[in-house]
Amino acid sequence: MSKELKERISELEHELAVKEAELHRYRLELTKANTAIEKLIAQISQELKIAQGLQKFLSPTTLPNIQGFEFSTKFLAGTRSGGDYFDIFEHEDKLKFGVLISSASGYTLSSLLLSVIIKISSQMEARKGLDAHKVVGLLAQEIVPRIQTEDRASIFYGVVDRRNYEFQYCSVGSIDGFLQVYGQDALQELLPTGPALGKDFNTEPQSRTVQLNPRDRIVLATEGLKMSQNAMGVNWGGHGLSEAISRSPKQGVHELRNEILYSNEKYTGRTEPLRDQTLIVTEVKDKIIKLAK
Structure with missing residues (x-):
């Protein structure tokens, strides 16, 4: 195998490792975002229930x-x-x-x-x-x-x-x-x-x-x-x-x-x-x- 081909394979392996690291980071960020969204949805749902209860109370x-x-x-x-x-x-x-x-x-x-x-x-x-x-x-x-x-x-x-x-x-x-x-x-x-x-x-x-x-x-x-x-x-x-x-x-x-x-x-x-x-x-x-x- 030629030296140039080995170097190219090494570069690709490095790029793949970098992409995998980025993908892992994105997955972590997505998990955090999903968790935050779920908390926000739960908060909004609770606020909506409170608002609904208030509307019923005031009627x-x-x-x-x-x-x-x-x-x-x-x-x-x-x-x-x-x-x-x-x-x-x-x-x-x-x-x-x-x-x-x-x-x-x-x-x-x-x-x-x-x-x-x-x-x-x-x-x-x-x-x-x-x-x-x-x-x-x-x-x-x-x-x-x-x-x-x-x-x-x-x-x-x-x-x-x-x-x-x-x-x-x-x-x-x-x-x-x-x-x-x-x-x-x-x-x-x-x-x-x-x-x-x-x-x-x-x-x-x-x-x-x-x-x-x-x-x-x-x-x-x-x-x-x-x-x-x-x-x-x-x-x-x-x-x-x-x-x-x-x-x-x-x-x-x-x-x-x-x-x-x-x-x-x-x-x-x-x-x-x-x-x-x-x-x-x-x-x-x-x-x-x-x-x-």
Whole structure:
């Protein structure tokens, strides 16, 4: 064997040894990285469970007993993301009550939104009979300057005045709202009055008013319902919600709520949603006697 060939073989053997050493080092680094990722995943999972628990804790477990109205609500924590909150409360003016439902793009924004809601509630601003759009405007003033670039928050705030049974609401973002008028097949959609709260939000919130009558129903749902997907990756959509409502026009509020959730679960094949889901069903029960203002 020639001297040049021996030298070449020796060089190749050295290069191979170097590559094997590098490969061994890479394997060690990959093992360390995998361990770190596993720890991070475990930490995130634990934080998600804590956040889910906090969301459940903060969601109302008892609802006010408001004469002439019946409520049925459900909050389902998402296994991957969330940020829902809701509340139903009487005003200082006992002939008025408010309905608040919100959906944030994540738990961080949800915490900010909730802190602002608590702040405003503690000041009794939302209970002094302010118009719905003014309450949403107060929330926007507090939230928008501190919101992250990609974050979004949807808010629906409505006030029922039992003197005349008018429902005034302001909706920004993607909260689904429907009014089911008793005896009518078609649903009246409670359309948003503005875009979702975001870094670029510069819209003046507006209110709309609808008239309520006996056996009319209001259905409110967060994005987790309509954004849920089937095995083909197709969203359930607002039409899925409206169809579920239309299928059970004569049932009570609890049955209607269960029909909606069952239809969604059947469509997605999931017993636990990926994203938070909140559903509120309200029905006018008593015969309305309009009071003098």
